[in-house]
Amino acid sequence: MAPASDNDVIAAIATGQGRAGIGIVRVSGKNLSGLARELLGAAPGPRIATRATFRGAAGEAIDDGIALYFPAPGSYTGEDVIELQGHGGQVVLRMMLRRCVELGARLAEPGEFRRRAFLNDELDLAQAEGVADLIDAATEAAARSALRSMRGEFSGLVRGFAQRLVELRTLVEATLDFPEEEIDPLERDDALGRLSRLAEDLARALALGRQGSVLRNGLQVVLAGQPNVGKSSLLNRLAGEELAIVAEIPGTTRDAVRQTIQIEGVPMNIIDTAGLRDTDDAVEALGIARTWEAIGQADVLLLVVDARAGVTAADLAIANRLPQKLSRVTVFNKVDLSGDAPRAEEEPQGWRAYLSAKTGSGMDGLRKALLGLARWQAEAGDIFMARERHLVSLERVTASLRRAAHCAPRTELFAEELRLAQRELDSITGEVSADELLGEICARFCVGK
Numbered sequence: 001m002a003p004a005s006d007n008d009v010i011a012a013i014a015t016g017q018g019r020a021g022i023g024i025v026r027v028s029g030k031n032l033s034g035l036a037r038e039l040l041g042a043a044p045g046p047r048i049a050t051r052a053t054f055r056g057a058a059g060e061a062i063d064d065g066i067a068l069y070f071p072a073p074g075s076y077t078g079e080d081v082i083e084l085q086g087h088g089g090q091v092v093l094r095m096m097l098r099r100c101v102e103l104g105a106r107l108a109e110p111g112e113f114r115r116r117a118f119l120n121d122e123l124d125l126a127q128a129e130g131v132a133d134l135i136d137a138a139t140e141a142a143a144r145s146a147l148r149s150m151r152g153e154f155s156g157l158v159r160g161f162a163q164r165l166v167e168l169r170t171l172v173e174a175t176l177d178f179p180e181e182e183i184d185p186l187e188r189d190d191a192l193g194r195l196s197r198l199a200e201d202l203a204r205a206l207a208l209g210r211q212g213s214v215l216r217n218g219l220q221v222v223l224a225g226q227p228n229v230g231k232s233s234l235l236n237r238l239a240g241e242e243l244a245i246v247a248e249i250p251g252t253t254r255d256a257v258r259q260t261i262q263i264e265g266v267p268m269n270i271i272d273t274a275g276l277r278d279t280d281d282a283v284e285a286l287g288i289a290r291t292w293e294a295i296g297q298a299d300v301l302l303l304v305v306d307a308r309a310g311v312t313a314a315d316l317a318i319a320n321r322l323p324q325k326l327s328r329v330t331v332f333n334k335v336d337l338s339g340d341a342p343r344a345e346e347e348p349q350g351w352r353a354y355l356s357a358k359t360g361s362g363m364d365g366l367r368k369a370l371l372g373l374a375r376w377q378a379e380a381g382d383i384f385m386a387r388e389r390h391l392v393s394l395e396r397v398t399a400s401l402r403r404a405a406h407c408a409p410r411t412e413l414f415a416e417e418l419r420l421a422q423r424e425l426d427s428i429t430g431e432v433s434a435d436e437l438l439g440e441i442c443a444r445f446c447v448g449k
Contacts, residue, residue, distance in 0.1 A: 130154070138262070145384055
């Protein structure tokens with residue numbers, strides 16, 4: 001079998017598995033008119049929904065549906081694209097796909113349609129990732145942010161930064177080429193002022209990117225504490241349903257119970273864990289070991305204590321074992337029994353929330369604390385969906401600009417830091433990128449996308 005090529009005609013079922021009213025088979029490649037005539041009897045008009053009978057090799061009807069033809073370059077992939085919209089049964093769709101293969105297409109690999117769109121300059125890497133994030137969005141806010149990235153708003157921002165770097169580099173190169181000028185071009189054209197303003201704008205973009213990262217990945221929140229302090233009740237109250245068993249018997253929770261909730265559109269992955277104590281019960285001890293493992297992977301820990309007893313020596317022993325970098329909220333539960341007023345307070349050592357998981361009083365304060373730890377700003381309407389590689393690149397650009405400012409008197413070093421910053425920005429959109437990065441991004445798409 002010949003190796004796969006970007007010049008092959010490719011085909012795939014573009015709709016999800018299962019039974020549905022409509023299913024789509026997508027075909028992409030160069031000059032699909034011949035395939036269309038064999039399959040449909042005639043090539044449909046460009047961008048016109050055409051009623052058609054999809055036919056097999058002997059002219060027998062496979063299905064009756066709609067055919068759409070998008071000629072290059074104005075298509076999903078930048079190539080000729082045909083979409084066959086038929087009935088959504090898997091058997092029928094596989095028959096249509098098999099017929100396309102008989103006519104010269106090969107089965108598309110995961111993400112190959114998007115790969116071709118990138119190679120044909122129909123979208124960049126950040127936009128391709130925006131498509132995947134839109135599909136995977138867990139909240140409406142995440143979907144809106146992913147849509148902004150998919151439509152190129154984030155890419156436009158990055159390219160704007162890159163253009164400003166190009167202008168700065170032009171000034172610096174002129175200085176290197178004409179060192180005998182009496183007036184320093186860097187001072188005359190306010191190069192350091194431009195650099196400072198660019199760094200400020202980049203810092204704002206990085207803050208928005210971190211917000212988008214929270215939307216994409218969610219905040220990992222672990223409930224921990226001694227047995228019988230109300231962790232499972234708190235999970236149920238946050239989730240709005242009875243997910244975990246609640247009982248007066250210590251050690252009821254043996255394994256982690258996980259639930260994703262959203263607070264003001266921000267996804268929170270809440271994990272209820274086994275109560276932390278010394279035990280001879282082998283099963284409970286295994287649950288406690290998994291609790292410490294979950295804590296090590298968390299962004300935020302809710303350390304739940306009984307408000308009637310306050311923070312005890314056992315609670316302090318738990319706190320002393322926690323990773324220092326872990327953000328935490330000390331939750332004083334059962335204020336309905338202790339008489340404490342429901343409230344949430346931010347202190348230098350972390351948040352303290354007084355509430356009753358049983359009655360629900362004080363829960364708004366806990367939600368406020370979680371949003372604060374997520375650094376969420378509800379009024380930020382221009383958040384874009386950001387991935388870890390985007391944030392790392394923006395942080396590297398920030399570091400390069402900082403070094404450039406420090407070495408400005410040495411023009412050649414100043415120019416080199418600007419070059420490195422521009423190259424890092426270009427890697428976000430794929431202006432410069434490794435083939436393995438493109439392959440990794442595309443491989444995460446389903447077949448047919």
